[in-house]
Amino acid sequence: DSGVTQTPKHLITATGQRVTLRCSPRSGDLSVYWYQQSLDQGLQFLIQYYNGEERAKGNILERFSAQQFPDLHSELNLSSLELGDSALYFCASSSGTVAIGEQFFGPGTRLTVL
Amino acid sequence: GENVEQHPSTLSVQEGDSAVIKCTYSDSASNYFPWYKQELGKGPQLIIDIRSNVGEKKDQRIAVTLNKTAKHFSLHITETQPEDSAVYFCAASLYSGGYQKVTFGTGTKLQVIP
Numbered sequence: 001d002s003g004v005t006q007t008p009k010h011l012i013t014a015t016g017q018r019v020t021l022r023c024s025p026r027s028g029d030l031s032v033y034w035y036q037q038s039l040d041q042g043l044q045f046l047i048q049y050y051n052g053e054e055r056a057k058g059n060i061l062e063r064f065s066a067q068q069f070p071d072l073h074s075e076l077n078l079s080s081l082e083l084g085d086s087a088l089y090f091c092a093s094s095s096g097t098v099a100i101g102e103q104f105f106g107p108g109t110r111l112t113v114l
Numbered sequence: 115g116e117n118v119e120q121h122p123s124t125l126s127v128q129e130g131d132s133a134v135i136k137c138t139y140s141d142s143a144s145n146y147f148p149w150y151k152q153e154l155g156k157g158p159q160l161i162i163d164i165r166s167n168v169g170e171k172k173d174q175r176i177a178v179t180l181n182k183t184a185k186h187f188s189l190h191i192t193e194t195q196p197e198d199s200a201v202y203f204c205a206a207s208l209y210s211g212g213y214q215k216v217t218f219g220t221g222t223k224l225q226v227i228p
Binding site for chain 1: 213
């Protein structure tokens, strides 16, 4: 158990809909990262937050947005969903207080868009 | 930006044999190289990492080597066991602009045949 929690575990929805994925980082971790993993694909970095502020953006679509709240949990919002958005979405956290270090991954949310 | 290439994409070995996975990176400023193991249905988990001031690191049956000049690093698993079967990701990381930037390879699916 990495200490990172993600909800829900599975999500099935229809095209055009909007969903929210939630992540709680490890206790004490200030940085949260979101990744997308499509079938047989690697980990595509979407966005990073540090202590409530956006720090870096990767290949995140304009239909997607995220935020990190004062209690450090983070939410990833996916709107106008398309079939191609079906994927595993992982949240990871790190302390953020050291220059480099391990990222701890949550169990992921599997999104299926029908 | 950073580009990480990982080979092979799939690897099958007999139980007890060794497995080697290779990665190359493009940004010479990268200074931290973690390896993650992802078992089916789970999030990636760090198994070993190496920093740029070290050429080799070993932890029981797992070792990682780094050649900064050639910008490549490798994961070596000796005496493979069926529980080593998983997808392995390499990554290259650097601290820049106030945040840790991590780029993952595309993954290697390792199958250990009993």
